[in-house]
Every structure is written in structure tokens, then in C-alpha cells.
Amino acid sequence: MSKNFNIDTDRKSRLGFDEVIFGASKSVVLLTELLNDYTEKKENVLITKLQKDKANPLLEVFQNAFYDEDSQIFILNQIEIKHDSYKVGIVSAGSSDIGVANEAFYTLSYMGMSAKVIHDIGVAGLHRLMNNLDELKTFDVLIVVAGFEGALPTVMGGLLPQPIIAVPTSVGYGSAKNGETALHSMLTSCANGIVVTNIDNGYGAAMCAFRILNLKQ
Secondary structure, three states, X not given: OOXXXXXXXXXXXXXXXXXXXXXXXXXXXXXXXXXXXXXXXOOOOEEEOOOHHHHHHHHHHOOOXXXXXXXXXXXXXXXXXXXXXXXXXXXXXXXXHHHHHXXXXXXXXXXXXXXXXXXXXXXXXXXXXXXXXXXXXXXXXXXXXXXXXXXXXXXHHOOOOOOEEEEEOOOOOHHHHHHHHHHHHHHOOOOOOOEEOOOOOXXXXXXXXXXXXXXXX
């Protein structure tokens, strides 16, 4: 029987990074087949948006794997997290945005790029952002994660010179509309040059930062 997948083995030579697996819509059976293929080739792989109920049986089989429930990131072989010379600053507006911020963090760590997460400095308490400005100025790229009205990337875009990648999250009451309000707010930002990903797409933000910085190396 032929395989139910066709791994893009040429992607790294084309783009500088390997294929990543989107886990949300795949069965445990298919994911197991994929991971066995990577194991046989002695290669690592990242899975995004992997639900806990599917991660648990995979962890029983692939015992050197890493899984973070908040970010739903699964890595076949555990990696070393760098804690110095941070290139990317990842900012979350509130503690409810931690999962998406951590998705960006673990993706960059998997790609071998150093990043630091600064949580809970949204515009509802603007002094928290102002107290962190000196550190924020030290990063090459900023990923800014926010739900509700999604104002934080615009505020930071008026204060800081780096490329800013804005990530709307599906956090907020009623008219927040599962992140659509934050998305539209970021897309219509008056701060020049902000890049916006799709809702809850911390992975996409991380890959945007990786592409920017990979060209500088």
C-alpha cells in the first residue's frame, strides 16, 4: 500500500527550512506513520496545532518527544532552548495570549533561532509596556500577540523601529468575534509597515521572523 503522505524533502534547499506538519486535522494513525518515517530517516520534525488527546498517545510511542499543551507544539526529538543573544522579542498583550506567543517561541527555537517571550504588557496597563521599552529596543524583530481590540501592535509600531509582526488572537468577548475584530484592527493600523498574520497563527509569525533574519546571516 502506498503512503498517505508525500514529504517535501526539497524544501530546506529551496527555502532554508524543513517541512512542518499541521496536526489539527490529522489522525493519530497518520501522524504515527509520519513520525515513524522521520524516525527511520533520523530526522526531527515540528508539529503545530496538535490537540492534547492526540499528543498523549504519540508521546507514549515517541518517548524522546516534546509537547507543550498551551501552544499545542509537538517536536519529535527534544531540542536545546537557547537563552542568550536573543534576536526575536515575542510580546503578549495578556496572559490569555500565552499559547499563541509560545507557539511562536517554540517554532523559532526548533529553527535554531533565539527568542524571548515577554508576557502580559498590553495597553490596558500601558505603564507595563513603557517599563519594558529599553529591552524591546534590543531585539531585531518583534512579534506582537494580542486579542480583544488588538491595539498593542499599533502602539508598539509608533514607539519602536524594528519590523513588527502582529498576531491577532481569538481572545475577547462578544464583538471580538473570535479574533476577527483584532485582525481587522491590525490590518487597518495607522502604524507604518506592520505585518499581520492570520488569527492565532503564532507559527506563521515565527516563520516570517525567521525568513527576515535568515537573510541577514
